Amino acid sequence: MSDIPLSQPSITDAEVAAVTAVLRSGRLSIGPRQDLFEQMVADRCNRKHGVAVSSGTAGLHAVLLALGIGPGDEVITTPFSFIASANSILMVGAKPVFVDVCSKSLNLDPRKVEAAITPNTKAILAVEVFGNTTHFAALEKLAQKHELALVEDACEGLGGVAANGKVAGSFGRASVFGFYPNKQITTGEGGVIVTDDDRVADLCRSLRNQGRAVNAHAGADNSVGSWLSHERLGYNYRLSEVAAALGVAQMERLDEMLEQRRRVVRGYMQRLMDWDDLVLPTAEPGTDATMSWFVFVPRLEASYGHVERDRIIAGLKRHEIGASNYFPCIHLQPFYKQHLGHAAGDFPVAERASQRTIALPFFPQMDDTQIELVCHTLRVMIQREQLLRRD
Ligand SMILES: *Cc1c(COP(=O)(O)O)cnc(C)c1O
Numbered sequence: 001m002s003d004i005p006l007s008q009p010s011i012t013d014a015e016v017a018a019v020t021a022v023l024r025s026g027r028l029s030i031g032p033r034q035d036l037f038e039q040m041v042a043d044r045c046n047r048k049h050g051v052a053v054s055s056g057t058a059g060l061h062a063v064l065l066a067l068g069i070g071p072g073d074e075v076i077t078t079p080f081s082f083i084a085s086a087n088s089i090l091m092v093g094a095k096p097v098f099v100d101v102c103s104k105s106l107n108l109d110p111r112k113v114e115a116a117i118t119p120n121t122k123a124i125l126a127v128e129v130f131g132n133t134t135h136f137a138a139l140e141k142l143a144q145k146h147e148l149a150l151v152e153d154a155c156e157g158l159g160g161v162a163a164n165g166k167v168a169g170s171f172g173r174a175s176v177f178g179f180y181p182n183k184q185i186t187t188g189e190g191g192v193i194v195t196d197d198d199r200v201a202d203l204c205r206s207l208r209n210q211g212r213a214v215n216a217h218a219g220a221d222n223s224v225g226s227w228l229s230h231e232r233l234g235y236n237y238r239l240s241e242v243a244a245a246l247g248v249a250q251m252e253r254l255d256e257m258l259e260q261r262r263r264v265v266r267g268y269m270q271r272l273m274d275w276d277d278l279v280l281p282t283a284e285p286g287t288d289a290t291m292s293w294f295v296f297v298p299r300l301e302a303s304y305g306h307v308e309r310d311r312i313i314a315g316l317k318r319h320e321i322g323a324s325n326y327f328p329c330i331h332l333q334p335f336y337k338q339h340l341g342h343a344a345g346d347f348p349v350a351e352r353a354s355q356r357t358i359a360l361p362f363f364p365q366m367d368d369t370q371i372e373l374v375c376h377t378l379r380v381m382i383q384r385e386q387l388l389r390r391d
Helices: 013-025 032-044 056-066 084-091 110-116 136-145 198-208 241-252 254-272 306-318 334-340 348-354 368-390
Strands: 049-053 074-077 095-098 121-127 149-153 174-178 191-195
Touching: 013 241, 032 049, 032 191, 032 241, 049 056, 049 198, 056 084, 056 121, 056 149, 056 174, 056 191, 056 198, 074 084, 084 095, 084 121, 110 136, 121 136, 136 149, 191 198, 241 254, 254 368, 306 368
Parallel strands: 074 095, 074 121, 121 149, 149 174
Antiparallel strands: 049 191, 174 191
């Protein structure tokens, strides 16, 4: 591991105690912690239902299935995201229709989304990239106007607030959170679907539990509604009690950890603010919107390209500082190029941004010495690029 890793979960004695208590209880799956964790996440985003699942990807898959999306359907989505958002569309046999992003927020551009709607469009799967809620109010309006389902991939957004005061996880028919260890809270692996729609919630509960009825009752018979009766093709997308207990302990510390993340962002901003070579991330300027800081990803300014960016990232890593190129565009991933026929140039805004991003180390416990060292090394690497340009 690097001296300063790219990310690191924040685990305290509270989490250790919560997990230990589950292990001692003997009840390791389908129990009270799952219910409590679901309720805590749903309450946080003012939703009626929470459905805990084994990953964010599983959650997106279940939601698209519950919405009845399948072969022949188109789902509009972003090329600038983690691969899971578009993969979930392929998993149900539908077609991901990529639309370019807005150059400031890096989220789906609502005007371009509207232009891409066809009679086959069934849903918009939008992502709060890096924890930014910009355009979600507009996307929600657009979905209503065209009678499409909006699915909010809020896997990077927990704790974010949009300009209209709505929180991440409250947009559209259903929203999905993911709790991999680099997210705002973690369950190791895991996720929660939140929705106000009773039918979608029931279907997701059944889909995560091998297609059983929502309140499948115990018993060895296979009568309808019993544990051994399976009503539809389902999956094992359940979250263990161990993971759910970890999630409860993390949710109890969510505000504390979000505040620590804001403190780290302030540390970075103070130091990087005056650098002409960098474009710094912000929430919607001039509004009350608050980012949920999932990662801290400045971009090199427009005169830089991916060769220089990649060299800077390699330089940071040589100095044992974690760094990454979040995100390579999804439509240019080998699998997508091959199967959907995409090529460089299809989504120029996403591509240009993606060539210049540098994800820097970012986690709640980061202290000023670490922030200083990252910024110092980044400056040296950028100066080196300026020197190379002169030759
Ligand atoms: C993390 C993430 C997911 C879900 O990832 P899992 O590893 O399956 O939990 C989905 N979409 C985005 C945009 C993500 O960042």
